[in-house]
Amino acid sequence: MHELGIVFHIIKTIERIGDENKLIKVSEVTLELGEVSGVIPNELCDCWNWAVKKTERMKNAKLLIEKIPALTFCESCKETYATVQYGRICPFCRSEMTYLVQGSEINLKEIKAC
Template sequence: MHELGIVFSVADKVLEIARDNDLTEIVAITMQIGEISSVIPDYLKKCFPAAVERSPLFAHTELKIEILPARYLCHSCGESFSLEQFKESGGCPACGEQDFLELLTGRECFIKNIEAY
């Protein structure tokens, strides 16, 4: 479960930002996770209490997770489409291309926002 390592990395980065900005409490951390990333959002949430133990700044912190949808770009016709459309058509829904497709979004894992004071 690499989610524990991710949670610790996020906690370390947030603590660094808190120190640099003289923050006294972290209210919420919003993370964005790609739909087809290898990160499992439920595991992140289950591991988050381990990060809370690292600092009293996290005593009342909420972990928020936003899922970013996977989007593809067809280099044959220029069409952009979702993972669902890809699955339904077996390729580009506009032209049927299966090889010249680029994944644009969906594998991300990053901190979007930190709410603190």
């Protein structure tokens, strides 16, 4: 369900960009998806394939997903580590003073169209 809402937002954004750039047919859309964005790529693609059929401009558009790994920064020891593997507690110094630097993104990277 969540993926469908996200797909609707992507389509709405592309429709706006399509109007601004006078695009007729979109053939490919590239999305950057963070590892901890909470979006499941397979489900996103299923929703995409269903939803684009309802549009004129994106009917046959392919969705390409580029994954962004999740990285966490530790404020105590200034190290960066893999979020999914180690979670919130720094594996170097056991500090809890950490924050996510990347990996929650859902970015529209580029559109291929004519």
